[in-house]
Amino acid sequence: MPRIRILPEILASQVAAGEVVERPASAVKELVENSLDAGAGEILVEIRRGGAALLRVIDNGSGMSRDDALLSLERHATSKLADSAGLASIRTLGFRGEAVPSIASVSRFRLVTREPEAVSGTEIAVEGGVMRDVREAGCAPGTVVEVKDLFYNVPARRKFLRAETTEAAHVEHQLRMHALASSGVRFRFRKDEREVFDLPAGMSRMDRVRWMTGNDLGRELVTLPLTHGNGLSVEGFILPAGHARKGRRHQCVFLNGRPVEDSAISRGLAEGFRGALTDGLHPCAWLWIEMEPTLVDVNVHPAKREIRLHRPHDLREALNSAVREGLAQAEAARRPQPLPPAPPPQRQPMAVADRAVAPAPLPAAKPATIWPASIPVKARQLEMPQVAPLPEPQADARKTLPFRYVGTLLDRFAILESADGLVLLDPRAARERILYERWLAAEGGSHSQGLIVPVLLEPGPRECDLALRHRDEFARAGIELEAFGTGTLRVGSLPDFLRVGDARAFLTGLIDELASGQIPGARLGFEALARQLARRAALAEAPRPQEAMKLLEILFDCELPYCAPDGRPTLTEYSLRELERRFAGGKSAGL
Template sequence: MPKIQILDDTLASQVAAGEVVERPSSVVKELVENSLDAGAKHVTVEIQRGGTAMIRVTDDACGMNREDALLSLERHATSKLKNSEQLESILTLGFRGEAVPSIASVARFRMTTREKGSVAGTEIQVDGGTLRDVRDAGVPEGTSIEVKQIFFNVPARRKFLRAESTEFAHVEHQVRLHALAAPEVRFTLIKDGRPVFDLPAASDWRVRISSLAGSEAAGKLIEVKRSAGPGMVLRGYLLPADYARKGRRQQFVFLNGRPIEDSAISRALRDGYKGAVSDGVHPAAWLWIDMDPSLVDVNVHPAKKEVRFRRPFDVRNLIAEAVERSLAGDLEEPPPATDFPATPERAETTEQPVGSPVAPTGKKPSVSAVGASSQRVPVSPPAAPSQPSSPSRETSTSQPVFPHQVEQQEELTAPSGKPVVEQPDFRLIGPLHDRYVVLEGDEGVVLLDPVAARERIVYEDLLAAGSGAAIESQGLLVPELLELDAVDYDIVLRHAGHFAEAGMQVDSFGGTTVQVSSMPAFIKVSDVRGFLLELVDELHETVGSRRGKAMAFEAFATGLAKRVGRREPCRIDHAESLLTAMFACDLPYCTPDGRPTLIHISLNELDRKFGK
């Protein structure tokens, strides 16, 4: 008997589903694309339990007769591709003929469809790839596909699904993508029987952006006017550099009506901002590219998210130059909003670093300062508090005072009942390029990173709060309202308890808007929105993959500490209180993620550098 065997159709479809159907949002993507390719003017997406219980996509497109409906369930059956020559000029969103049979192989599948002008429609039921029933049905013109119990017959895949709120956030993001790609189509999204949004058809992309990104962002839009390159045309909108985010979730790029992800386009966007955005963050943009289909290969990714350009440098140059001109305001007046077309018609250094992290020396706390005349001015070490400055985590219920909650000019004391690493005998020299504080130690030079020091202090205070202590919270005079995208909104609400433990009251305010009504007293920020969005970006990286409340809160505390640390000034008058607070920590010599707070350069090392 041969070892190599041909897979049966059901198993082959389930294998293909592993590439096409990753989660409920993948099902929504494929079905909505089919609706748009069929000429729908209204697409309705209904979801139950984040899509794990039910997904229904209904359109008013051309519909199918019984023969075509049955053929659509066969692998590699498609109406969008007739021969290999057409593969070089694809303008439809789908073309492989794998999506519908793949979805039907891993769920309980029901399709109702009626061709325009037909008297009767067709209903088809499939369970896990097995055809159960085909019958005539009285249904509206168009097609409705219902997918229930996704992965019911592939439990290994089902266990990888996330929380219902997370899965729905991905579904909503996917529907928003297609709503931006096709503003001429009405989109309705319904969650557990309640409408999430109903977007009427629009002739202006700005209307869609405003509906989905919020009025605040829409009011700051910078237009990228029509810019032509060899075989391509670019149009779109940008937000100012201060709206840049750590991830690329605020970049929406559409190629011939297809949402795509491309790192080269992201780099071109950054290049167009000419250094206005800092390293590690990405500007917000909505870009629509119309391109000769022979210049792009859309058949390089199973889920069709990525493409391959035949002239990538032309694409990058077009985007970078158009963005740069738009930010400079060099283009002519924009055309009227009604003239905006909709989507295309569908058929490092080598030298070793000097210094090493400082280790404890066992000396008693003592700090001196060097003034402008280089004369040492002694500063007495902080006196022990007459009352405990923070409670025992096990027994006390009183409100603790954390070191960084004291004014910076005051000397900070260590919480009582807590082991303290003894502070070495340092003498303050001064700031270095507004980034580090130079200290003189007994055996050489020590550099203090104020940002890293503040991270350690805030992190340990947050962990104390998570262990039962409380962080003093300060209410905002005017609560801040923030319109978020679906994924950001989900992660904020999922960690609302962590925000509360850290002194930040964040609540839902309807839709995907949240209200921030209080902030921790030790955080002095004027831009609450920017601070929260930075923290959300950090949560996407540090919390998303971690399990368990304690571990998740540690990751949350790490992210919040980083955001606060970035705002720590490098000033000599802050150094003394910062050092005292830092050495009141359990682990003063490193940040939560292991970066050093102090670097020591010994006299012997300096002598070697000078050849002594």
């Protein structure tokens, strides 16, 4: 065994950096939290090449003196915690004193700071944890932290960074979270010399949530009633159950101004919907929780994302009741109000010369017309895309079907009779197989249909990055995507055989599901995308088992008709011998 020894200070800081600084977004989080703790009213964040080449945080906070600036680069040096008693009532975002020295140990670091009453400021340069220069500097009040070449001296960490667009998307997501948590602070974000957003100070929480979700979803926000009691208060917004998403990335929860994650909060939200959520989906929510600091422990995770509540049941119940009441009020507001009774008609005297005129007959009703999705009506597009049906079966397909339709089971499965016994058909699995093979056959996008009115999606920066990185695969599937501003995608075309009623919800759910299951940085193959598209398109349609025979005719034109793309069976057969054995109680049926 080698002898035990104390780690050198720089190595200890690099080890700590592995816990605190996972990627550029982690460094931005720590530095922005320091700015907020310093009372900044305006924060500018600039990055280049996803933050790996440069990230700069500029604030107009309280700044530091020369001595404090030098101390801030020492490990465990902090102005926010004086003794162990203070650990039980943390009111600041940072308190450990590890972030700044850890970041400086794995980068080329520069700190420029000045207190408002000071004549001059202080500039400190650090390279890989070694201090290179300390001098006076002329600067505005506040602090500038510049981090260049992150992980340049720790190649094992640097090689795990993802594509520049992915890292930039994580930085943007982190800043959006801070902007939601601190609506009274102006946040500016610049990426590769281009301004991404500039949020003025003083915006309401509702305005910031609408900025994050977009106007369409913003109109559907449900305001939760303010809840007080047991040392906590809760307020915020949710979206109806129809907008539930895969994973909890769209649950933005802030406890005492800190973005947090906790299972009690997620459960309380879900329970408030009273079973209206599909399995595996979670509601979208934006919550601000204020709680006595003594009731929560924020010192249980290196990055302070997770917390430990002393009375989780109280918070869970508060959220449950707030969500129920908010949804009930929203439902009551949507109900049409009865109109007041109309006053009786006033009879007007008729002149003698007036002649009674019989009312003109109404025109005969015309049958409803089903418009193609691309036909404009008064410069607007109708509900889309109710488009082409599934391909017609081959002419001789009917002659070869070995089944007879019997009926339906729970309006979900089709019951069929075969020469060997009983067969159950899963219409959704069958449609998945049909659509999957249709996508593979149409690879290249030659069967796409342009939309007169493009669809705009706002799934979020990280989801946008995923979709744009795989733009070619989407194009091969007949879905044309392009960037349309920050966190927004523009969809210009869809496959002509896709049959969904709400294209925006369909595509948003697809991208969200891909993001939740995608390995970071991995490429998305076209076949995997086709499988996901087929599954979601099949789920968007009612099963309609009564149409089993027509569906079977199309299904048996497929190369692999007996299974869905993920291997689930489309048809399950119970042979007559097996049925006889079941009814004979395991004894021989004499067959």
